Amino acid sequence: MNNPRRKFIKMGALLGVSSAFMPLQFCSPAKKENEDLIVSPEEVKSKLQSFGIQLYSVKDEMAADAKATMTALAGFGYKQFEGFDGGKGVLWGMDPKEFKSLTTDLGVEMVASHANVFENLDAQAEAAAEAGLTYLICPWIGSQKTIDDYKSFADKFNEAGETLKSHGLKFAYHNHDYTFVSMDGTMPQDVLMENTDPALVDFEMDIYWVHVAGVDPAAYLAKYPGRFKLCHLKDAEADKGDGEERGVLFGSGEIPFTDIVKESIDLGMEYFIVEQERFVGTNPMEAAEKNAAYLMNSFEY
Structure with missing residues (x-):
């Protein structure tokens, strides 16, 4: 609300849906139907339980000193980490017990890691499970030549999901823009969605890449409710004709990702x-701190 004065707002107008069907992140004390509320700007903020950071955002800092970098990120307010293989494995050279001890001491959950899920998956899964991860995520398959090629990858995703399930873990696929570019009248991402088993395969939506491909992230989430369990929050400046290089600090771009967050939880x-x-005009650690502050100012915790 831009008007600093208090306004009387109908409950239904504020929430848009029945509170009985709202997820916990959005719960508020029960109100009588059609009850008038006096709402301040602070009270209309939605609640978000926590947010994390993909450690690739600070890859050079992680390579120099993983423990110090993770400690600093936890101090910025990140409660979850998502990893990647920076050459020392997804646990950055630490054994699973050491890694788990570090994240526990920091009060951070290592939710997932991007990994090569097509090689040595059992060994990776065993270590990831011991370290406390929930997901191993395929971050890239590259643009394929045919729709049948994407169907083949859907089969591979199902197989990887089955393997990870046997270790108590989950599988997910992280998109780039190429799966949202139509091929012979078919969107490859649809092929992956419709040819994978929801019990074995989840998806991580990179909101930036969906937006850059010209697809509405919120509309696509609504097309496949319950399939996207994770997302990458990234902002993008308006296209200036320089290709894919459009990433900017939160709030300085054109992606309405705070609204997307609110819709996606449901x-x-x-x-x-x-x-x-x-x-x-910034650097990775400064950007990580500013992005965390932006989210803490945009949502209630």
């Missing part, structure tokens, strides 16, 4: 992971 989204790969 569609099954569970994990909100900050990622930034382009830094203009």
Whole structure:
């Protein structure tokens, strides 16, 4: 609300849906139907239980000193980490017990890691489970030549999901823009969605890449409710004709991701992971701190 004065607002107008069907992140004390409320700007903020960061956002800092970097990120307010293999494995050279002890001491959950799920998956899964991860995520398959190629990857996803399930873990696929570009009248992402078993395969929506591909992230989430359990939060400046390099600090771009967050929770989204790969007028650690502050100012915790 831009008007600083208090306004009388109908409960239904404020929430838009029945509070009986709202997820816990949005719960508020029960009100009588049609009861008038006096609402301040602070009271209309939605609640978000926590958010995380993809450690690739600070990859150079992680390579230099993983423990110090993770400690600093926890101090910025991140309660979840998502990893990647930076050359020392997804646990950054630490054994699973040591890694688990570190995240526990920091009060942070290592939710997931991007990994090569097509090689040595059993060994990776065993270590990941011991370290306390929930997901191993396929971050890239590349643009395929045919729709049948995407169907083949859907089969591989199902197989990987079955393997991870046997270790008590979950599988997810993280998209880029290429699966949201139509091929012979078919969107490859649809092929992956419709040819994978929901009991074995979840998805991580990179909101930035969906937006850059010209697809509405919120509409696509609504098309497949319950399939996207994780997302990457990234902002993008308006297209200036320089291709894919559009990443900016939260709030300085054109993606309405705070609204997308609010809508996505009701569609099954569970994990909100900050990622930034382009830094203009800032640096990775400063950007991580500013993005965390932006989220803490945009939502109630």
